[in-house]
Amino acid sequence: MLVRKIEAAADIYHTVVGTISTPEKFEARRRLLAERVWDSMLKNDSRECRACHSYEAMAFHKQSNEARQKMKLEAAPNNKSCIECHKGIAHKFPPEPRDD
Ligand code: HEC
Numbered sequence: 195m196l197v198r199k200i201e202a203a204a205d206i207y208h209t210v211v212g213t214i215s216t217p218e219k220f221e222a223r224r225r226l227l228a229e230r231v232w233d234s235m236l237k238n239d240s241r242e243c244r245a246c247h248s249y250e251a252m253a254f255h256k257q258s259n260e261a262r263q264k265m266k267l268e269a270a271p272n273n274k275s276c277i278e279c280h281k282g283i284a285h286k287f288p289p290e291p292r293d294d
């Protein structure tokens with residue numbers, strides 16, 4: 195938690211010093227920022243998601259075919275980390291990096 199707070203403080207620092215002070219600058223850094231969050235969520239096994247959701251509580255029979263297929267047969271039995279499949283839930287998925 196403390197580490198995350200320090201990282202969040204770093205985001206605020208970058209906003210203040212101007213690294214992400216405009217929507218354009220923020221857009222340009224969004225991929226990097228998102229990748230950091232995905233990494234940390236892989237490390238903590240999607241703890242934030244699991245504070246509200248759990249495989250035990252899922253009513254698989256009420257889910258869409260796609261959700262049931264992936265989560266009942268693949269994710270739950272292997273206790274897979276939510277973020278492996280669910281990127282871009284609360285935030286819009288960042289654009290792919292471009293080489294040109
Ligand atoms: C504070 C509690 C909370 C947390 C934390 C949370 N969720 Fe949810 N989630 C909900 C609730 C409540 C709904 C139902 C919202 C609705 O139906 O409008 C929901 C809906 C969803 C849905 C279906 C709707 C959609 O947008 O596709 C998915 C998928 C989902 N959550 C995945 C996740 C994942 C992955 C995480 C972690 C990155 C997460 N949730 C974290 C409470 C939470």
Ligand code: HEC
Pocket residue numbers: 240243244247248249256257258260261262264265268269274275276277278279280
């Ligand atoms: C193996 C990939 C995979 C993993 C891991 C996974 N999901 Fe899903 N999940 C899906 C797919 C595919 C869907 C259906 C498409 C969609 O809604 O994005 C889905 C749908 C959902 C829904 C909506 C279900 C509905 O139809 O009402 C919720 C809520 C959800 N996931 C939460 C979670 C949470 C929480 C975790 C971690 C505990 C998790 N998922 C892990 C693939 C996965």
